[in-house]
Amino acid sequence: MSFHYQDRRLYVEDVPLASIADTHGTPCYVYSRAIIESNFKAYRAAFGRRRHRVCYAVKANGNLAILDVLARLGTAFDIVSAGELERVGAAGGNQQTVTFAGVGKTRAELEQALEAGIACFNVESIEELELLAQVAASRGLIAPVAIRVNPDVDADTHPYIATGLNENKFGIPMADAMDVYRRVASFSSLRVAGVACHIGSQLTALEPIVDAAKRVMKLVDSLAGENIEVDHIDIGGGLGIAYSDESPPAIEAYVRGICQTIDARYEIVIEPGRSIVGAAGALLSRVQYIKQTPRKTFAICDAAMTELIRPALYQAHHNVLPVNVGGEEQVVDIVGPVCESGDFLARDRSLAASSGDLIALMDCGAYGFVMASNYNARPRPAEVLIDGGEVHLARERETSAQLYAGEYRLGQAVRT
Numbered sequence: 098m099s100f101h102y103q104d105r106r107l108y109v110e111d112v113p114l115a116s117i118a119d120t121h122g123t124p125c126y127v128y129s130r131a132i133i134e135s136n137f138k139a140y141r142a143a144f145g146r147r148r149h150r151v152c153y154a155v156k157a158n159g160n161l162a163i164l165d166v167l168a169r170l171g172t173a174f175d176i177v178s179a180g181e182l183e184r185v186g187a188a189g190g191n192q193q194t195v196t197f198a199g200v201g202k203t204r205a206e207l208e209q210a211l212e213a214g215i216a217c218f219n220v221e222s223i224e225e226l227e228l229l230a231q232v233a234a235s236r237g238l239i240a241p242v243a244i245r246v247n248p249d250v251d252a253d254t255h256p257y258i259a260t261g262l263n264e265n266k267f268g269i270p271m272a273d274a275m276d277v278y279r280r281v282a283s284f285s286s287l288r289v290a291g292v293a294c295h296i297g298s299q300l301t302a303l304e305p306i307v308d309a310a311k312r313v314m315k316l317v318d319s320l321a322g323e324n325i326e327v328d329h330i331d332i333g334g335g336l337g338i339a340y341s342d343e344s345p346p347a348i349e350a351y352v353r354g355i356c357q358t359i360d361a362r363y364e365i366v367i368e369p370g371r372s373i374v375g376a377a378g379a380l381l382s383r384v385q386y387i388k389q390t391p392r393k394t395f396a397i398c399d400a401a402m403t404e405l406i407r408p409a410l411y412q413a414h415h416n417v418l419p420v421n422v423g424g425e426e427q428v429v430d431i432v433g434p435v436c437e438s439g440d441f442l443a444r445d446r447s448l449a450a451s452s453g454d455l456i457a458l459m460d461c462g463a464y465g466f467v468m469a470s471n472y473n474a475r476p477r478p479a480e481v482l483i484d485g486g487e488v489h490l491a492r493e494r495e496t497s498a499q500l501y502a503g504e505y506r507l508g509q510a511v512r513t
């Protein structure tokens with residue numbers, strides 16, 4: 098539907114990618130509003146009449162235009178920093194729908210989120226709990242709290258994005274959870290709102306998530322036995338997408354699995370990021386040079402690990418499509434200009450590519466731009482959101498001057 102070929106030219110919705118490159122240059126992130134909306138609506142439809150809240154995980158892609166698209170559909174938000182909280186507000190989202198996760202929330206972040214009246218703090222340690230209680234008490238506020246428990250299940254994903262094992266830094270061990278909830282109940286500035294878990298990202302099987310939900314349900318039953326009542330159960334995010342030959346459960350099956358495991362008394366909260374925006378984005382890039390070495394052929398393009406770090410960081414696979422089909426295929430490594438041998442975007446791909454050709458790295462809507470860096474003094478790329486035949490500039494390409502705008506030569510700094 099949204100990324101497709103027509104007359105051997107790659108389109109996103111009604112717009113040829115080549116025309117985006119003409120107008121906005123490369124590298125450039127291109128997002129499809131239709132795909133984002135269709136994924137979000139699939140979640141909502143799957144829950145049907147079941148009481149639920151979909152909190153879009155802002156960290157997957159926090160561009161204001163994307164948050165705006167989702168806010169208009171009535172999403173809630175999951176954040177991991179005060180910066181993301183401000184983004185939600187700047188995009189017209191309701192900060193009072195926000196769930197705040199993360200192991201290292203600072204005092205300033207807790208204060209800001211309390212003042213904003215967010216829906217829930219997903220607390221990940223005793224010390225955080227105590228600080229939150231203190232900050233809320235000093236303001237005469239009551240903080241809504243869920244304890245993020247670590248259910249110790251193997252999410253069977255890349256180790257860097259597995260979060261639900263006892264060896265990970267995330268959450269509070271299941272064995273300690275009862276005690277921590279008793280602590281929550283003892284603070285008059287805290288209110289038990291729910292229980293939370295999040296076992297990892299790019300999950301391609303249903304079992305680990307259902308397994309985690311069962312363990313959380315068991316905890317909730319024990320809590321009820323002590324008259325500690327939660328209102329919601331937050332199962333986190335993590336549903337994977339098909340980058341190559343993975344076959345993750347469909348959104349419907351995933352939601353059904355969760356609904357069948359969680360008692361109908363409780364509101365179900367989920368925090369999807371990748372499964373909403375991942376397949377909605379492509380990174381558009383232009384091949385600069387083809388370079389033959391005795392061992393390999395390199396297609397050196399103008400995108401690099403600075404724009405898309407997933408291949409270097411997670412050995413991730415992204416499909417690469419020619420923007421205009423034609424020419425003879427050869428096996429190439431697609432690399433960028435950055436001075437690192439880890440700077441590759443794809444390896445050993447059959448691709449017809451000559452210098453000057455445009456390529457599209459697919460499934461870059463999540464953990465793409467948000468993980469971009471300025472290494473090698475590379476300005477971050479433009480982002481555009483396609484809506485039918487319209488091209489909306491969602492973010493201007495950075496300029497080199499912006500990169501050093503806050504820097505001072507010797508003697509220039511204003512003393513503070």
Ligand SMILES: *Cc1c(COP(=O)(O)O)cnc(C)c1O
Nearest residue numbers: 154198298334335368369370371
């Ligand atoms: C990263 C994260 C998410 C989103 O994960 P996806 O794999 O993008 O769905 C949700 N909740 C928490 C707590 C996270 O850290």
